[in-house]
Amino acid sequence: MKHYLKQNKLFMFFTILFTAFSSLSYVFMAILLQKLLDAVIQNNMSEFRRIVCFSILYFSLMGLFAFIQSLLTKKLICRVIKSVRTSTFSGILHHTMEDFTKKNTADYLSAMTNDIKILEENYLLPLFEVIQYTIIFGASLVVMIYFDFIVTACVIVCILCMLLIPGLFGKILENRQSEYSKALSKFTIKVKDFLSGFEVMKSYRLKAYILSSFGQNNEETIRAKYAADKVMAANEAVSMILSLSVQIVVLFLSAYFILIGRITAGALLGMIQVSSNLANPLLMIFNNLPKMKSIEPIAEHLNQLRDYTSTSFNGTLSPVFNQTISAEHLSFSYDKAVPVLTDISLEIQKNKKYAIVGKSGCGKSTLVKLLTGYYADYEGRIQYDGNDIHTLDIGQTLALSSTIHQNVYLFDESIYDNICLHQSFTQEQLEYALQASGLSAFIHNLPEGIKSPVGENGSSLSGGQKQRIAVARALIRKKPLLILDEGTSAIDMQTAYDIESHLLHKKDLTLLTITHHMSSDILKLYDEIIYMENGQITEKGRFEDLIKDNKQFCSFFHAKINC
Numbered sequence: 001m002k003h004y005l006k007q008n009k010l011f012m013f014f015t016i017l018f019t020a021f022s023s024l025s026y027v028f029m030a031i032l033l034q035k036l037l038d039a040v041i042q043n044n045m046s047e048f049r050r051i052v053c054f055s056i057l058y059f060s061l062m063g064l065f066a067f068i069q070s071l072l073t074k075k076l077i078c079r080v081i082k083s084v085r086t087s088t089f090s091g092i093l094h095h096t097m098e099d100f101t102k103k104n105t106a107d108y109l110s111a112m113t114n115d116i117k118i119l120e121e122n123y124l125l126p127l128f129e130v131i132q133y134t135i136i137f138g139a140s141l142v143v144m145i146y147f148d149f150i151v152t153a154c155v156i157v158c159i160l161c162m163l164l165i166p167g168l169f170g171k172i173l174e175n176r177q178s179e180y181s182k183a184l185s186k187f188t189i190k191v192k193d194f195l196s197g198f199e200v201m202k203s204y205r206l207k208a209y210i211l212s213s214f215g216q217n218n219e220e221t222i223r224a225k226y227a228a229d230k231v232m233a234a235n236e237a238v239s240m241i242l243s244l245s246v247q248i249v250v251l252f253l254s255a256y257f258i259l260i261g262r263i264t265a266g267a268l269l270g271m272i273q274v275s276s277n278l279a280n281p282l283l284m285i286f287n288n289l290p291k292m293k294s295i296e297p298i299a300e301h302l303n304q305l306r307d308y309t310s311t312s313f314n315g316t317l318s319p320v321f322n323q324t325i326s327a328e329h330l331s332f333s334y335d336k337a338v339p340v341l342t343d344i345s346l347e348i349q350k351n352k353k354y355a356i357v358g359k360s361g362c363g364k365s366t367l368v369k370l371l372t373g374y375y376a377d378y379e380g381r382i383q384y385d386g387n388d389i390h391t392l393d394i395g396q397t398l399a400l401s402s403t404i405h406q407n408v409y410l411f412d413e414s415i416y417d418n419i420c421l422h423q424s425f426t427q428e429q430l431e432y433a434l435q436a437s438g439l440s441a442f443i444h445n446l447p448e449g450i451k452s453p454v455g456e457n458g459s460s461l462s463g464g465q466k467q468r469i470a471v472a473r474a475l476i477r478k479k480p481l482l483i484l485d486e487g488t489s490a491i492d493m494q495t496a497y498d499i500e501s502h503l504l505h506k507k508d509l510t511l512l513t514i515t516h517h518m519s520s521d522i523l524k525l526y527d528e529i530i531y532m533e534n535g536q537i538t539e540k541g542r543f544e545d546l547i548k549d550n551k552q553f554c555s556f557f558h559a560k561i562n563c
């Protein structure tokens with residue numbers, strides 16, 4: 001948190017300055033009361049008038065300072081929250097694909113919303129209260145010494161007892177707050193999951209189950225919140241008792257000192273006023289310190305997201321793909337126990353076309369993800385034009401390829417924005433991409449044309465239309481490597497055939513197609529069919545040759561077309 005406050009040093013300085021002005025005015029009230037009562041008791045009319053005039057000016061200025069201080073504090077909190085959000089979000093965006101997918105997206109969502117809210121409520125707001133009350137407390141102590149030293153000494157003893165409170169509750173509150181943050185994150189994950197599966201819920205009549213599971217999670221979250229609130233309540237009660245004891249000590253001692261003639265009645269009134277300026281600020285400070293300490297695990301989590309650095313890919317070379325992407329003796333598993341790819345060697349030559357086929361779950365998508373720089377923790381070697389992928393800048397390596405998945409993600413913007421992704425392209429480039437992806441006729445029939453909104457994740461489009469937008473998105477960028485991972489599966493046969501054969505005839509494109517669609521007309525157009533079984537490549541070659549060989553691919557092909 002200090003990091004963000006340092007970024008706003010000047011703002012912080014002026015906020016503290018005006019906090020000091022408005023805080024000192026509270027303390028000065030005690031001296032004003034003492035002077036007023038003494039003037040009244042001494043029947044001093046001219047002194048009384050002087051005090052009244054001074055008070056009018058004084059209270060007007062006090063109001064102005066309080067307003068400026070409040071404004072500056074709010075503005076500073078807004079600036080800090082904005083910085084925390086921006087740097088946390090940019091840290092999240094900095095994650096490698098591999099590390100990003102290790103967590104549920106709702107976990108990031110919870111950090112960006114719930115955790116930052118907790119930070120505001122339990123750190124930033126209390127911090128400025130603590131600053132304000134510390135100034136009031138310090139100034140009150142000075143005024144108290146001015147009134148009477150012995151009373152001040154007794155007050156200090158009470159305060160030392162109060163110093164034990166943060167130590168008493170801080171650690172417990174920290175643990176409870178951390179549990180609450182975890183519960184909130186779990187709750188957000190569940191809600192996101194349920195809302196994403198809305199359609200499944202409707203068609204499988206899952207409402208009762210979802211409501212009960214939601215209720216259980218809601219209950220756990222509230223229980224975690226209440227557990228933290230209970231510690232806060234205990235902290236508040238103990239702080240209150242101790243702060244009251246300060247006022248009681250002041251009251252009784254001052255009364256005794258009037259009796260023995262040590263102080264005046266005006267000083268008693270002043271001391272009662274100042275003692276509340278000692279007790280209340282202390283109460284607030286000791287209420288707030290454990291709260292502020294409790295956000296440490298949350299701040300740590302946000303800092304981890306902000307300061308994320310990839311430990312897997314640290315290369316800096318710009319990748320070049322002019323000849324080959326190769327894999328040698330590549331083995332990989334997601335959880336170490338179950339091997340997904342075993343000893344794979346292959347070479348992808350620039351501008352050639354490859355179809356990767358095999359039974360579901362044999363590792364086709366995983367192989368392509370590894371080749372394009374998705375995962376770093378594998379055995380063997382992956383090279384781009386002879387350079388190990390680990391020596392390359394992974395951001396640039398990932399940008400060399402475009403993958404069109406079965407489930408395309410579309411932003412809630414227009415078709416145009418989803419294709420161009422806020423980059424500039426010429427009209428000619430746009431028209432080519434629309435034509436080659438088979439989108440032209442569809443867009444032509446829309447009232448708003450290419451500017452039509454697609455809805456949340458393309459909810460107003462069909463699966464095939466979404467895939468065509470993804471194809472246009474990739475083609476307009478003329479990326480050297482295009483991957484179709486069942487990328488045309490939702491498009492009607494004729495359009496899919498047209499798109500795929502167009503891509504197969506593009507001379508300046510390397511194409512990797514993962515397909516379950518066994519059309520001999522299309523498969524014949526590929527330079528190489530790569531057939532996989534149980535995480536291994538068992539056959540490679542042109543379609544006609546593999547059919548002639550009459551081995552595993554041939555049986556797979558015939559089994560598929562006979563289905």
Ligand SMILES: Nc1ncnc2c1ncn2[C@@H]1O[C@H](COP(=O)(O)OP(=O)(O)OP(=O)(O)O)[C@@H](O)[C@H]1O
Nearest residue numbers: 334335340358359360361362363364365366367514
């Ligand atoms: N992120 C992941 N975490 C853990 N296991 C995974 C993950 N992704 C895939 N797997 C597992 O790895 C194996 C290979 O999956 P992969 O998606 O590569 O197969 P595939 O051949 O592309 O399948 P399909 O043709 O059905 O899309 C499967 O057993 C799958 O369950």
